[in-house]
Amino acid sequence: xxxxxxxxxxxxxxPFLFAAFVTAFALAPHAQSASAPQVALTPSQGQQGQxxxxxxxxxxxxxxxxxxxxxxxxxxxxxxxxxxxxxxAAAVSNPTFTLIISQGAPAGPYTxxxxxxxxxxxxxxxxAFIVTSAPVKSLGATIVILNPNGGQQGQTLTVxxxxxRYSAALALAFDPPxxxxxxxxxxxxxVQFQLAIPQAASPGPYAFVFRMPDSYPQRIPNAFTVTxxxxxxxxxxxxxxxxxxxxxxxxxxxTIEFTxxxxxxx
Numbered sequence: 255x256x257x258x259x260x261x262x263x264x265x266x267x268x269p270f271l272f273a274a275f276v277t278a279f280a281l282a283p284h285a286q287s288a289s290a291p292q293v294a295l296t297p298s299q300g301q302q303g304q305x306x307x308x309x310x311x312x313x314x315x316x317x318x319x320x321x322x323x324x325x326x327x328x329x330x331x332x333x334x335x336x337x338x339x340x341x342x343a344a345a346v347s348n349p350t351f352t353l354i355i356s357q358g359a360p361a362g363p364y365t366x367x368x369x370x371x372x373x374x375x376x377x378x379x380x381x382a383f384i385v386t387s388a389p390v391k392s393l394g395a396t397i398v399i400l401n402p403n404g405g406q407q408g409q410t411l412t413v414x415x416x417x418x419r420y421s422a423a424l425a426l427a428f429d430p431p432x433x434x435x436x437x438x439x440x441x442x443x444x445v446q447f448q449l450a451i452p453q454a455a456s457p458g459p460y461a462f463v464f465r466m467p468d469s470y471p472q473r474i475p476n477a478f479t480v481t482x483x484x485x486x487x488x489x490x491x492x493x494x495x496x497x498x499x500x501x502x503x504x505x506x507x508x509t510i511e512f513t514x515x516x517x518x519x520x
Contacts (some may be wrong), residue, residue, distance in 0.1 A: 291377060295366070299384040303357045307350060308383075310366075315347040317372030323365070323383060326357025353383070361387045398444070400462060400477050407452040407483030418444040421466055428478060431460040455480050 294311045310321070315335035319462060322330060332352040366382035397415045415426075420440035426447060434450040462477035496513045 255383055263319045283403055293377065293379050293382070295382050298382070299386060300353065300355050300388050302359055302361070302388040305352060305354045308353045310349045313368060313377065313428060314374065315349050317374055319371040320349060322367050324362040325360060325364065327385065328358050328364060328383070329354040332343040355385055359385050361385050381483045398462065398474055403477065404479040405449065405451050406481050407455050407457070409453055409483065410448060413447055413449045414441055414443060415445045415447070415462070415488060417445045418464060423466070427463045429463055430456065432456060433460060434483045451480055453483060457482050457512045494514070503520060
């Protein structure tokens with residue numbers, strides 16, 4: 255009889271232990287998920303250069319000290335909590351904040367990390383927010399005329415790009431390289447800048463290239479022409495400022511006097 259009882263106890267011990275292990279294993283994930291809040295951001299994506307208001311639904315707000323994103327490129331400001339159950343120690347609310355997405359923020363997913371000052375473990379949510387690339391705009395057909403539209407090797411000129419919209423981030427250049435653009439500023443009819451033509455600049459036509467920060471580069475072929483400069487020892491070409499008399503009658507004989515610079519004797 256004792257032998258039978260002993261056999262009966264042993265036969266039930268193994269199934270009981272196995273059932274207890276299975277039950278504990280099945281309940282463990284539920285216990286773990288219950289302690290980790292389910293957080294969702296609304297909206298959950300934005301474009302480079304945007305500033306948007308975001309709500310962190312389900313994020314515990316009591317003791318919330320900081321909110322950050324990685325990799326770098328996103329800045330959180332104006333973090334604000336509205337308690338839904340102020341009497342509960344672990345009250346859950348929907349914090350809102352302003353998310354500033356820098357123009358250079360890499361496109362892709364970002365991990366959100368919330369830290370607390372009351373001893374609560376940090377809350378981390380991978381791929382909580384996605385940054386998308388800002389669309390590149392085209393300025394369309396832009397008519398720009400350079401005045402003057404030519405210069406000599408070795409000269410430094412003040413040039414006006416008539417019809418061009420000014421911006422502090424406006425990029426100006428010439429192609430092929432060799433001409434130096436400095437001091438761009440807004441003018442009455444467009445953009446004015448200083449153009450230095452090196453003595454070694456290649457004579458011939460140059461394309462004018464300009465780009466706004468939110469657009470494709472615009473290219474105007476043959477916008478400027480470089481001509482050979484005056485070499486050392488060569489006389490400068492004459493320049494006429496006035497002629498007197500300024501008008502003549504048919505059939506008369508007149509002596510005309512010119513004033514100017516760099517006149518050479520006959």
